[in-house]
Amino acid sequence: xxxxxxxxxxxxxxxxxxxxxxxxxxxxxxxxxxxxxxxxxxxxxxxxxxxxxxxxxxxxxxxxxxxxxxxxxxxxxxxxxxxxxxxxxxxxxxxxxxxxxxxxxxxxxxxxxxxxxxxxxxxxxxxxxxxxxxxxxxxxxxxxxxxxxxxxxxxxxxxxxxxxxxxxxxxxxxxxxxxxxxxxxxxxxxxxxxxxxxxxxxxxxxxxxxxxxxxxxxxxxxxxxxxxxxxxxxxxxxxxxxxxxxxxxxxxxxxxxxxxxxxxxxxxxxxxxxxxxxxxxxxxxxxxxxxxxxxxxxxxxxxxxxxxxxxxxxxxxxxxxxxxxxxxxxxxxxxxxxxxxxxxxxxxxxxxxxxxxxxxxxxxxxxxxxxxxxxxxxxxxxxxxxxxxxxxxxxxxxxxxxxxxxxxxxxxxxxxxxxxxxxx
Numbered sequence: 001x002x003x004x005x006x007x008x009x010x011x012x013x014x015x016x017x018x019x020x021x022x023x024x025x026x027x028x029x030x031x032x033x034x035x036x037x038x039x040x041x042x043x044x045x046x047x048x049x050x051x052x053x054x055x056x057x058x059x060x061x062x063x064x065x066x067x068x069x070x071x072x073x074x075x076x077x078x079x080x081x082x083x084x085x086x087x088x089x090x091x092x093x094x095x096x097x098x099x100x101x102x103x104x105x106x107x108x109x110x111x112x113x114x115x116x117x118x119x120x121x122x123x124x125x126x127x128x129x130x131x132x133x134x135x136x137x138x139x140x141x142x143x144x145x146x147x148x149x150x151x152x153x154x155x156x157x158x159x160x161x162x163x164x165x166x167x168x169x170x171x172x173x174x175x176x177x178x179x180x181x182x183x184x185x186x187x188x189x190x191x192x193x194x195x196x197x198x199x200x201x202x203x204x205x206x207x208x209x210x211x212x213x214x215x216x217x218x219x220x221x222x223x224x225x226x227x228x229x230x231x232x233x234x235x236x237x238x239x240x241x242x243x244x245x246x247x248x249x250x251x252x253x254x255x256x257x258x259x260x261x262x263x264x265x266x267x268x269x270x271x272x273x274x275x276x277x278x279x280x281x282x283x284x285x286x287x288x289x290x291x292x293x294x295x296x297x298x299x300x301x302x303x304x305x306x307x308x309x310x311x312x313x314x315x316x317x318x319x320x321x322x323x324x325x326x327x328x329x330x331x332x333x334x335x336x337x338x339x340x341x342x343x344x345x346x347x348x349x350x351x352x353x354x355x356x357x358x359x360x361x362x363x364x365x366x367x368x369x370x371x372x373x374x375x376x377x378x379x380x381x382x383x384x385x386x387x388x389x390x391x392x393x394x395x396x397x398x399x400x401x402x403x404x405x406x407x408x409x410x411x412x413x414x415x416x417x418x419x420x421x422x423x424x
Contacts, residue, residue, distance in 0.1 A: 032102035039101075040094055040140075041113070050115045054091035054144075057184055060117050061088045061191035062176060064152070064230045066211075069203040072158075072170060072234060075290055078125060079158035079172035081232075087117065087148040088191055095144035104142070111136045116148050117186050122175035122227065123156045161297045166241030167420050169209070170234050177218060177227040188226040190215070195230050206234040245287075249301070250413060252279050253308045257409050259315055260402035264326045264394055269319055277312045284309055304416045311408065318401050326394035334393050342388055342396045 041048050063086040070080035094114065098105055116138065139147040158172035178186045194213025202208070212231040217224050259273040284305040291299055325334060388396070 029102055032104050036096055036101050036107055039096055048093055054093060057187045058089055059187050059189055061189045062228055063191035063196055065196040066200045068201045069206055072206055074160050074162055077158055077160045078155055080155045082153050084149050084151045086191060089146055090144050091146050092144045094140050096142050098142040107140050108137050111138050114138055118179035119176055120179045121154055122177050125155050125157050162291055162299045163297045164420055165299045165301055166236055166238045168236055172232055174230040175227060178225055182223045183226045188228050205237055209233050209235050256312045256315055257405040260398055273316050273319055280309045280312055300419050307412060322394050322398050325390050328390045330390060334390055338393050339387050342393060
């Protein structure tokens with residue numbers, strides 16, 4: 001008997017639970033929705049006025065959902081994104097008892113039918129509209145919670161730092177502010193994360209590495225306005241630029257000092273270095289055109305190309321003088337400092353055990369008994385020597401400048417990747 005009574009009570013409880021679930025899962029009906037709209041917006045007395053703030057102040061919570069990076073224009077310094085803002089606040093005037101209206105929890109109305117904050121993007125480069133969105137739908141919950149999700153396809157100004165291009169990273173900000181309402185009327189806050197990247201589609205050129213949200217206050221006279229900053233940092237994928245920019249630039253720079261390998265008798269020496277000089281000028285022009293026209297941040301790559309172009313111009317000048325000296329008549333003697341420099345350099349070479357072909361002129365002046373056993377001839381500056389010929393001096397300076405510019409280019413080529421590596 002006891003077990004039978006327990007079973008009966010359990011059956012009754014099960015039936016009551018099922019009835020309660022059925023009652024709360026009543027399907028949506030148009031009549032119930034119409035009654036809610038009439039109850040909220042068609043009251044004659046104490047009716048809803050969308051011009052009146054629901055509270056004072058109204059705490060408005062905002063979150064930005066980033067969908068895609070449309071553009072990160074380095075030249076124009078424009079940051080383009082696609083996404084939407086989730087704007088949420090409480091309006092107790094828009095609440096109802098859901099059990100009295102078929103347990104309907106949400107209704108949807110056009111944005112111009114209810115009060116909503118006027119929000120603008122402060123750093124937008126396009127014409128400011130009356131507010132974000134255009135005839136967007138507002139979701140109203142039975143407890144007065146209002147959710148407004150205006151779409152946001154934005155183009156904002158961004159200060160680009162191209163110092164370490166193409167190993168650069170850019171940090172851009174979306175500045176959202178309340179239009180016309182000071183902080184004592186409308187106060188902006190962040191909703192949950194501030195920036196939602198769960199639906200973000202990765203870009204092929206830029207990698208989203210971090211996001212940051214910050215509150216800010218704008219002071220205009222005696223009024224204070226609330227502003228939210230949505231900051232996103234992107235790092236460039238440099239593999240493409242490594243193959244199409246860095247390597248060609250370095251190879252073109254190496255071709256500059258190879259000019260001194262060409263024999264002086266060749267008529268292609270000037271034509272070769274001028275061709276390399278023009279190639280460097282074209283590269284510099286192409287890169288400069290893609291960089292922003294600002295002096296705040298100078299690209300290391302542009303500096304490298306400028307230095308290389310300047311050194312190539314020096315190579316052209318020195319090559320012209322060397323060729324002129326090579327073809328100069330022998331009765332026109334070169335300045336004494338050229339002979340002194342050549343003799344001092346040959347003395348250093350002699351001490352290191354190497355003899356240049358210019359030494360042959362003076363080997364004939366030294367007797368066989370005075371020559372060292374190892375065959376080396378050391379030139380002493382105190383001994384009188386006949387002057388070098390113009391062709392010998394031209395060959396010497398061609399060889400000497402090759403060594404000088406080789407060392408300079410190696411230093412420049414080493415400094416370039418070292419400076420770029422400091423960005424990582």
